[in-house]
Amino acid sequence: MPRFLFACDSFKGTLSSARTAELLAEAAERHFPGCGWAAVPMADGGEGTVDAVVAATGGEKVTARVDGPLGDPVQAAYGMLPDGGAVIEMAAASGLPLVAGREDVLAASTLGTGQLVAHALDRRARGVALAIGGSATNDGGSGFLVALGARLLDARGEEVVPCAADLGRVAAVDLSGLDRRLASAGLTVMCDVDNPLLGEQGATRVFGPQKGATPEVVERVEEGMAVYARALSKACGRDVASVPGAGAAGGLGAACLAVGATLRPGIDTVLDLVGFEGLLNGTDLVVTGEGRLDAQTAHGKVVSGVTAASRRAGVPCVAVAGSVDEGYRPGDIPGLAAAVSCVTRLEPLERVLAHAEENFAAAADRLFSLLAIDLA
Numbered sequence: 001m002p003r004f005l006f007a008c009d010s011f012k013g014t015l016s017s018a019r020t021a022e023l024l025a026e027a028a029e030r031h032f033p034g035c036g037w038a039a040v041p042m043a044d045g046g047e048g049t050v051d052a053v054v055a056a057t058g059g060e061k062v063t064a065r066v067d068g069p070l071g072d073p074v075q076a077a078y079g080m081l082p083d084g085g086a087v088i089e090m091a092a093a094s095g096l097p098l099v100a101g102r103e104d105v106l107a108a109s110t111l112g113t114g115q116l117v118a119h120a121l122d123r124r125a126r127g128v129a130l131a132i133g134g135s136a137t138n139d140g141g142s143g144f145l146v147a148l149g150a151r152l153l154d155a156r157g158e159e160v161v162p163c164a165a166d167l168g169r170v171a172a173v174d175l176s177g178l179d180r181r182l183a184s185a186g187l188t189v190m191c192d193v194d195n196p197l198l199g200e201q202g203a204t205r206v207f208g209p210q211k212g213a214t215p216e217v218v219e220r221v222e223e224g225m226a227v228y229a230r231a232l233s234k235a236c237g238r239d240v241a242s243v244p245g246a247g248a249a250g251g252l253g254a255a256c257l258a259v260g261a262t263l264r265p266g267i268d269t270v271l272d273l274v275g276f277e278g279l280l281n282g283t284d285l286v287v288t289g290e291g292r293l294d295a296q297t298a299h300g301k302v303v304s305g306v307t308a309a310s311r312r313a314g315v316p317c318v319a320v321a322g323s324v325d326e327g328y329r330p331g332d333i334p335g336l337a338a339a340v341s342c343v344t345r346l347e348p349l350e351r352v353l354a355h356a357e358e359n360f361a362a363a364a365d366r367l368f369s370l371l372a373i374d375l376a
Contacts, residue, residue, distance in 0.1 A: 045266015
């Protein structure tokens with residue numbers, strides 16, 4: 001009897017990763033009675049990463065009271081894993097949904113994200129994996145640095161508030177007080193953009209407007225960010241501003257690079273955290289999935305990452321997707337043997353979402369019925 005491994009992302013707003021596994025198992029057992037299967041929740045370093053990794057590893061969620069993007073207190077959760085590592089989503093402390101309707105790029109700070117990392121270090125975290133998507137901030141990671149012991153100083157040696165509005169006043173970044181536990185623990189940043197810190201493709205000009213910045217604010221912050229970037233690069237002894245990914249999360253990528261972090265694709269980090277390679281042992285087929293297969297799927301999404309890992313191990317992989325874009329073609333994701341869409345006819349989006357579980361179950365049944373024919 002074949003053995004299957006189910007490794008799907010959540011279908012945002014409709015199906016959890018755990019529920020997709022249950023539906024796939026039911027379909028597999030109908031067509032392959034007595035088959036073996038295992039399931040592992042997946043995420044790509046975005047929303048849901050902590051939940052997926054904690055569930056996959058048997059870790060625990062920890063809650064800390066930290067400063068939100070605009071200084072108001074928030075209760076933010078992160079994961080502590082059985083091996084002593086920590087997994088954190090910056091969005092829990094500094095995310096855009098926390099300031100919905102109150103967006104203020106000039107005032108928003110990553111202070112709370114740094115506080116979450118410090119909290120994990122207080123719990124003796126051996127390794128911190130930080131997902132940096134969904135930020136409300138454009139402070140160059142200055143708040144993150146201050147929370148971990150760094151100081152921003154103006155030309156008179158006085159401390160500068162860590163926010164975008166005051167970046168132009170930063171004459172020096174003092175890293176001498178940086179929490180030494182960070183270096184010994186190690187920081188891995190889940191980052192799926194390659195934007196530099198400055199310029200037309202930089203943090204401010206590309207992502208600032210998405211966070212409510214007007215054209216005038218964009219130019220003001222860009223000027224200040226250039227001043228801050230010089231001070232930050234001098235402090236750490238390298239030009240962090242031009243490194244691909246430095247512009248991620250409003251420049252948090254640059255701050256993380258300045259303290260020695262490694263930037264990696266989110267899905268690759270998640271695969272390592274959940275021990276995906278070991279789960280492939282004895283597996284005959286991997287079934288992965290996410291809400292939509294399109295041109296972006298091949299760039300750091302769950303389906304592409306799972307497929308690549310399966311391919312390296314010589315295990316075939318297929319996908320179930322909420323929908324498959326008409327521009328998607330077999331071969332767009334090397335190693336993906338087949339893709340089955342949950343949506344088979346044109347319907348209003350509201351109806352599709354309302355029947356998401358029913359549609360997924362039907363797609364899973366189609367998939368395993370075809371596999372039964374092939375393996376008969």
